[in-house]
Amino acid sequence: MPELPEVETTRRGIAPYVEGYQVRSIIVRQAKLRWSVPETLSEIEGHTITAVTRRAKYLLLSTQKGTLILHLGMSGNLQLVPADRPPKKHDHVDIVLSTGKALRFHDPRRFGAVLWTTEDPLRHKLLCKLGVEPLSDAFYAQLLYNVSRKRRVSIKQFIMNAHIVVGVGNIYASESLFKSKISPKRAAGQVSLARYRTLVDAIKQVLSCAIEQGGTTLKDFVQVDGKLGYFQQQLTVYGREAAACVVCGTAIKKLKQGQRSSFYCPTCQT
DNA sequence: CCCTGAACCTGACCGC
DNA sequence: TGCGGTCAGGTTCAGG
Numbered sequence: 001m002p003e004l005p006e007v008e009t010t011r012r013g014i015a016p017y018v019e020g021y022q023v024r025s026i027i028v029r030q031a032k033l034r035w036s037v038p039e040t041l042s043e044i045e046g047h048t049i050t051a052v053t054r055r056a057k058y059l060l061l062s063t064q065k066g067t068l069i070l071h072l073g074m075s076g077n078l079q080l081v082p083a084d085r086p087p088k089k090h091d092h093v094d095i096v097l098s099t100g101k102a103l104r105f106h107d108p109r110r111f112g113a114v115l116w117t118t119e120d121p122l123r124h125k126l127l128c129k130l131g132v133e134p135l136s137d138a139f140y141a142q143l144l145y146n147v148s149r150k151r152r153v154s155i156k157q158f159i160m161n162a163h164i165v166v167g168v169g170n171i172y173a174s175e176s177l178f179k180s181k182i183s184p185k186r187a188a189g190q191v192s193l194a195r196y197r198t199l200v201d202a203i204k205q206v207l208s209c210a211i212e213q214g215g216t217t218l219k220d221f222v223q224v225d226g227k228l229g230y231f232q233q234q235l236t237v238y239g240r241e242a243a244a245c246v247v248c249g250t251a252i253k254k255l256k257q258g259q260r261s262s263f264y265c266p267t268c269q270t
Numbered sequence: 271c272c273c274t275g276a277a278c279c280t281g282a283c284c285g286c
Numbered sequence: 287t288g289c290g291g292t293c294a295g296g297t298t299c300a301g302g
């Protein structure tokens with residue numbers, strides 16, 4: 001379910017109900033997620049969550065004792081529910097708070113993760129090799145240009161590589177390339193500095209716009225309050241195979257790149 | 271180091 | 287109604 005805007009929307013949604021409150025208990029109904037939920041996660045019980053932050057698509061719940069690391073995978077979501085509400089199918093983990101509410105992790109496909117570290121979370125194995133945040137000043141055209149020289153991988157796969165830049169998921173990768181008029185098939189090493197400037201701007205715009213909209217570009221995005229996000233009909237190419245390009249009317253094409261679907265306008269994007 | 275493809279898992283949908 | 291195949295918003299890992 002989540003791309004970066006959905007994760008950021010989730011972070012903003014839960015923060016007011018979580019920050020400053022104590023964790024009463026952890027309930028694990030299904031420990032087998034992407035990685036097993038560690039037994040040591042119970043160490044968080046009795047500690048106060050001091051901050052909810054995000055790195056890439058990971059949510060970090062900090063306490064004095066350690067940090068709970070959450071990833072929503074493909075199909076995960078977090079909801080704030082009364083702690084005594086009966087769990088539904090795929091409600092794998094509850095973080096029960098002293099307020100009587102629980103942060104409930106739901107994830108049918110179980111590609112998500114709930115981890116615990118007492119070290120600096122940014123040094124964690126999963127976080128330490130991540131690329132730059134797309135909405136930060138550390139993400140700029142010259143960086144992409146330099147890193148992409150001699151790379152033959154497609155530009156689409158290149159911008160989705162989390163070692164380079166994080167948070168550009170499959171939908172927004174297609175959308176950003178359309179906005180910057182670059183073919184997803186073009187080799188990353190064959191993209192000019194000028195075009196990387198356009199692309200970086202497009203990625204920043206597409207992501208921040210989606211965050212402003214509340215991350216509701218995804219049709220089944222469930223917000224923290226349980227409401228379905230209002231699906232904005234604003235995707236210009238993703239999921240629009242054979243439909244008319246919003247700019248020139250050409251039929252949108254679909255192709256597979258690195259096992260993922262890409263959508264593009266063969267006329268506008270070169 | 272770079273690149274590709276398999277793997278993890280469930281559910282929805284489509285054609286027969 | 288059932289069955290098999292395909293597809294889905296992510297990411298790591300093994301191997302060439």
